[in-house]
Amino acid sequence: xxxxxxxxxxxxxxxxxxxxxxxxxxxxxxxxxxxxxxxxxxxxxxxxxxxxxxxxxxxxxxxxxxxxxxxxxxxxxxxxxxxxxxxxxxxxxxxxxxxxxxxxxxxxxxxxxxxxxxxxxxxxxxxxxxxxxxxxxxxxxxxxxxxxxxxxxxxxxxxxxxxxxxxxxxxxxxxxxxxxxxxxxxxxxxxx
Numbered sequence: 001x002x003x004x005x006x007x008x009x010x011x012x013x014x015x016x017x018x019x020x021x022x023x024x025x026x027x028x029x030x031x032x033x034x035x036x037x038x039x040x041x042x043x044x045x046x047x048x049x050x051x052x053x054x055x056x057x058x059x060x061x062x063x064x065x066x067x068x069x070x071x072x073x074x075x076x077x078x079x080x081x082x083x084x085x086x087x088x089x090x091x092x093x094x095x096x097x098x099x100x101x102x103x104x105x106x107x108x109x110x111x112x113x114x115x116x117x118x119x120x121x122x123x124x125x126x127x128x129x130x131x132x133x134x135x136x137x138x139x140x141x142x143x144x145x146x147x148x149x150x151x152x153x154x155x156x157x158x159x160x161x162x163x164x165x166x167x168x169x170x171x172x173x174x175x176x177x178x179x180x181x182x183x184x185x186x187x188x189x190x191x192x
Contacts, residue, residue, distance in 0.1 A: 008060060012084055013067035023081055023144075023151040027072060034068045074144050075183055078176050081151060086169065102174075110181050117188050129192060136185050143179040150175060 014021040017033040043058045070076040082088075113136070120129055154168045 009063065013071055013080065016064065016067050017071060019071070021081070021084075022148075022155070023074075023078055024148040025071060025077065030068065030071045034064065037064045074140075074147070075176065075179050078147050078151075078172070078179070082169075082172055082176065085151075085154065106178055106181075110185075113185055117185065117192070120192055124192065129189065133186075133189050136182055136189065140179065140182050140186065143175055143182065147172065147175050147179070 008016055012021065017030060017037070019025060019029070019033070038061065041057055041060050041064065043054060043061050046054055046057045049057075070080045113132070116128075116132055120132070150168055150172045154165065154172065
């Protein structure tokens with residue numbers, strides 16, 4: 001079995017899965033590509049090959065699994081795409097240039113939501129829990145839509161002016177940062 005120097009290991013996750021390099025993705029298509037890749041390259045398919053080839057396909061399978069985990073998660077996909085486009089590290093916190101007033105309003109909202117969750121932990125109420133889950137799901141969807149729009153702007157030719165590009169980059173950083181909080185709240189709600 002010949003393995004080329006221009007290998008799959010040199011490609012980004014979108015290329016590996018045969019997807020357009022964009023934030024908006026169809027989870028069904030990601031899953032379909034994942035199953036196709038795993039059926040073609042799963043290490044068990046190469047049990048009778050040399051130890052070098054077995055190791056290669058084990059590493060390839062690990063790469064495919066990692067890519068799948070990132071592409072299926074809107075947050076991880078946004079972080080990965082942003083890091084790839086900006087040739088930088090994954091965004092965990094927003095740029096310090098983000099408006100303090102919008103950051104403060106967001107943090108106040110988060111504190112309020114956390115108080116509601118704590119209240120539900122001590123006094124469970126299925127109707128309030130369902131309403132809160134719906135509210136947080138709706139917020140996640142709004143953030144995903146905003147990220148889709150912002151990534152499209154960033155990748156379009158209209159945003160090639162440096163100042164405009166910087167504004168869009170900061171917006172993406174903020175959206176990624178804030179989406180993390182809603183995902184954490186969603187996880188907390190699952191444990192009630």
